[in-house]
Amino acid sequence: MKDTDKKTSDIREIGDTRSLGRELAVQFIFQTDISGEKPTKESLELFWEQLESSSCFPNNNKFQKSAKFAEKIIFGTNQNRAKIDETIANYSQNWRIDRMGGVERNIIRVAVYEMLFENSVPPIVSINEALNLAKKFCDKDSSPFINGILNGVMNSLKRPARVALNK
Secondary structure: OOHHHHHHHHOOOOOOHHHHHHHHHHHHHHHHHHHOOOOOHHHHHHHHHHHHHHOOOOOOHHHHHHHHHHHHHHHHHHHOHHHHHHHHHHHOOOOOHHHOOHHHHHHHHHHHHHHHHOOOOOHHHHHHHHHHHHHHHOOOOHHHHHHHHHHHHHHHOOOOOOOOOOO
């Protein structure tokens, strides 16, 4: 196999730009959560540079849309983290947020951010996307745990579960 063939085969296919945006947001939020850093524009620029140098994603229009959506989630989650964590704590019976696995905790944070602050995303979509991320990055026992918390949050909302309020 030629180097150019390998490089092309290592590039990940981008399907849905919003799904990829959520995935990238979870990765960045996890990184800053574990390191104890607050997300900054500089740390985000470094994150994008690392992704670009990894050659895993093509730097094309789809990726740029995904990155833009990821940034909205990243800064929205950071700005509203106290409310998000309070909401998670209210629905995670016998689990303090700091005891949750880091990946699970940050998948939940992204989904709760969307349910509370992104009216353009139906809550059921946020849950489904979170469960897809859990299947990809967590063990099999994580999905029911994440689903239980997110269903509790969704059921407390005063908005339809399957409808975006604005687009």
